[in-house]
Structure formats: structure tokens, C-alpha cells
Amino acid sequence: MRIINAKFLLSAQGIDGLPEFGISEVAFLGRSNVGKSSIINALTNHNSLAKSSSTPGKTQLINCFEVIIDNEEEKIPLIFVDLPGFGYAKVSKSMHSIWQENLDRYLRQRLSIKAFIHLIDSRHAGLQKDENLGLYLSEFARADQRVLNIYTKSDKLNQSQKAQLLKIDPNAILVSSSKKTGIDKATKAIYNAVFGVK
Ligand SMILES: Nc1nc2c(ncn2[C@@H]2O[C@H](COP(=O)(O)OP(=O)(O)O)[C@@H](O)[C@H]2O)c(=O)[nH]1
Ligand SMILES: [Mg+2]
Structure with missing residues (x-):
């Protein structure tokens, strides 16, 4: 399972500026x-x-990329969406700025989202902000949408810190984008989340 092609499609300020791609x-x-x-x-x-x-906080747009994932039987297109990071503290109520409102509407109303990938800094698992984001997503995620946690920057952890994280979350997917580790596992987990594979 791997991604064989990827290209930038477009950026939008909110859901109103997004076409229906007809792709998950x-x-x-x-x-x-x-x-x-x-x-x-x-x-x-x-x-x-x-x-x-x-x-x-530099990226304040909804950035869409079309990727092709090869599952060894067929090549399937998906849209990857890079979103602005936001505060999330007590989430909905704190979304004052327009772009936070735009982001909130996109997440709640965009039916073509099949997977929410919640990225968590592996050095700081369990932060209140991330707890809040998890709760926020679970408020509106529908039956055909999955939330997947992926832990980033795993190259910053030593073996015992990794073991500690796996103790807290035995299914933790640890990725280092700089060292390119955990990428295959993450690709598979994303695919399974989108297609509802248990
Ligand atoms: N050591 C390490 N640094 C990373 C990794 N992934 C991202 N970074 C660094 O973290 C910073 C923020 O990364 P970026 O992808 O822009 O974060 P974003 O704001 O969530 O899009 C940059 O300086 C990256 O080089 C990783 O896997 N390992
Ligand atoms: Mg970014």
C-alpha cells in the first residue's frame, strides 16, 4: 500500500469555496x-x-491535494486536506475569528470527509488541547467518518519514551516525517479509516 502520485488542487477559505470533488x-x-x-x-x-x-499558524487556508493510493489491486484517488492549526480550547465557543469559523464549518458540514487524522506531538501526548480536539470531533463525527490519532516527531523520542507512549495508547501510530519512519503503517491506517476496514 503506497501513495504513487500527488498534486496540489486548490486552496479555499471555507466550505463555500470548495467544489464537490466526488472523492473521499x-x-x-x-x-x-x-x-x-x-x-x-x-x-x-x-x-x-x-x-x-x-x-x-502560517497556513490559514484549506489546502486540497489529490493523491493516488495503490493498494496493490487498484489505484484509488483520495483528497488530502491540510488544515490550519487552531486553538481548540473548549473548542466551539472559542472559535471567534473568521477562519476558525470557516474551519469549524468545513469540519462539521463537509460530508465527503471520511477520516479525520488527529496529529499529536509524540513528546506531548495527553495535552488538554488535544483532549479537547478529540472531544470536539466526537461531537459531530458521523457513522461513516473515523477519527485516527497519529503521533508525530517520533524521532525525538528515545526507546523508553516510545514504550511509555505505547503503554498509554497500544495502537499508537508513531511517525517521523524527517526520518521517514512509520509512513507505511500510517498509509495503511489512513486507507483502513477511509474505507471503514476494522
Ligand atoms: N524532528 C522532527 N521535526 C519535524 C517533524 N515533522 C515536522 N517537523 C518540524 O516541525 C515544524 C512544523 O512542521 P509543519 O509540518 O510545518 O507543521 P504544521 O504547522 O502542523 O503544518 C517544522 O520545523 C518541521 O521541520 C518530524 O517528524 N521530526
Ligand atoms: Mg502546515
């Missing part, structure tokens, strides 16, 4: 700087498909 969408979300753009680049084997920057 995978929404990547998490705190600013958690590694959203980097993991999209790593999954698609590109250096700068999604812009990655060390300045937090």
Missing part, C-alpha cells in the same frame, strides 16, 4: 506546528507539496 477526503488536523504539512509531504514522498514552515 482525509482531513489532517492538530495544533499549529505539530507537523501536518510535513506528514503530508512524507506520505506523498514529496519535499514541499504541502508548505511546511517553522513559523506556527
Whole structure:
């Protein structure tokens, strides 16, 4: 299972600016700087498909990419969506700014989203902000939508820290976008989430 092709499609400010692609969408979300753009680049084997920057909060648009995933039997198109990181604290009530409102509407109303990929910094598992995001998603995720947690920047953990994380979350998927580890496992997990494979 691997992604064999990826291209940028378009950016939009909100759901109103998004066409219906007729293709399942995978929404990547998490705190600013958690590694959203980097993991999209790593999954698609590109250096700068999604812009990655060390300045937090730079991406404030809904950025759509078309990827082709090869499951060894067929080649299936998917839309990967790189989203702005947002505060999420007590989520809905705190979404004051227009782009946070836009993001909220996209997440709640976009029926073509089949998987929410919640990226969590592996060094800081269990942060209140991430707990809030998990709760927020579970508020509106429908039966045909899955939430998948992926832990980023695993190259920053030593063996015992990895073991500790796996103790807390035995199914944890650990990825390092810079060292390109955990990418195959993450690709498979995303595929399974989109297609409802248990
Ligand atoms: N060490 C390490 N740094 C990473 C990794 N992924 C992203 N980063 C760094 O974290 C910062 C934020 O990454 P970015 O993908 O732009 O985060 P985003 O704001 O969530 O899109 C950048 O400086 C990246 O180089 C990783 O797997 N390992
Ligand atoms: Mg980004």
C-alpha cells in the first residue's frame, strides 16, 4: 500500500469555496506546528507539496491535494486536506475569528470527509488541547467518518519514551516525517479509516 502520485488542487477559505470533488477526503488536523504539512509531504514522498514552515499558524487556508493510493489491486484517488492549526480550547465557543469559523464549518458540514487524522506531538501526548480536539470531533463525527490519532516527531523520542507512549495508547501510530519512519503503517491506517476496514 503506497501513495504513487500527488498534486496540489486548490486552496479555499471555507466550505463555500470548495467544489464537490466526488472523492473521499482525509482531513489532517492538530495544533499549529505539530507537523501536518510535513506528514503530508512524507506520505506523498514529496519535499514541499504541502508548505511546511517553522513559523506556527502560517497556513490559514484549506489546502486540497489529490493523491493516488495503490493498494496493490487498484489505484484509488483520495483528497488530502491540510488544515490550519487552531486553538481548540473548549473548542466551539472559542472559535471567534473568521477562519476558525470557516474551519469549524468545513469540519462539521463537509460530508465527503471520511477520516479525520488527529496529529499529536509524540513528546506531548495527553495535552488538554488535544483532549479537547478529540472531544470536539466526537461531537459531530458521523457513522461513516473515523477519527485516527497519529503521533508525530517520533524521532525525538528515545526507546523508553516510545514504550511509555505505547503503554498509554497500544495502537499508537508513531511517525517521523524527517526520518521517514512509520509512513507505511500510517498509509495503511489512513486507507483502513477511509474505507471503514476494522
Ligand atoms: N524532528 C522532527 N521535526 C519535524 C517533524 N515533522 C515536522 N517537523 C518540524 O516541525 C515544524 C512544523 O512542521 P509543519 O509540518 O510545518 O507543521 P504544521 O504547522 O502542523 O503544518 C517544522 O520545523 C518541521 O521541520 C518530524 O517528524 N521530526
Ligand atoms: Mg502546515
